[in-house]
Amino acid sequence: MTEPCPFCDIVAGLAPATVLARWPDAIAIKPIDPVTKGHVLVIPRVHVDGPAEDPMVTGAVMQRAAEYAAATGRPFNLVISEGREATQSIRHAHAHVVPRAAGDNLPLPWTPQQAAV
Template identity: 80%
Template sequence: MTALPCVFCDIVAGLAPAEVLARWSDAIAIVPLYPVADQHALIVPRVHVDGPAEDPMVTGMVFQRAAEYASATCLPFNLVISEGAEATQTVRHAHAHFIPRAAGDGLPLPWTPQQTAA
């Protein structure tokens, strides 16, 4: 667990602004600052854990809430969760990205052939 300020903890506590899309007793769904697709959402647990490996029960709950959220959209989607900066985690508070997809949307995943080398 981190002692550093956490923007997701502030959002959950109502101390920072966010567009909340769904609420559960243990998580919220919000619009990310920089959505990569229409209807991109973050599923954020109300309890702080730095990353998904820290508490597998919280991670499982996040995926359950993300699946519930996704089932209401009837869209094809990716569900992405990252652990560590090297894996693109930018906020040290476990969360999942619900990313709707469409044929030809041009949105690559890090391991897909359309990803260009840096």
């Protein structure tokens, strides 16, 4: 038996979420714990565990995320992760649109704010 997927439940309307945009192939939702003001998750409507499982789905999600981000007119990061070690906490491919601002102090794994291992 497979584990329940919270993103599949959201897409199916079985779990609550603040849906910010809808497309035929994806939805954008407000995350439970946003890292910056305006942080959004873009989730494909079909379940794939991670971005490497179906590159076509991943490409569509990144397109929607880029469209959403561009419409904000703000600087942003687009982040997509594969695997727990890469910070993927839910096994359903998704992209983060993370708006950025000068001095927001949000470190990324490859920025100088992070200590070297």
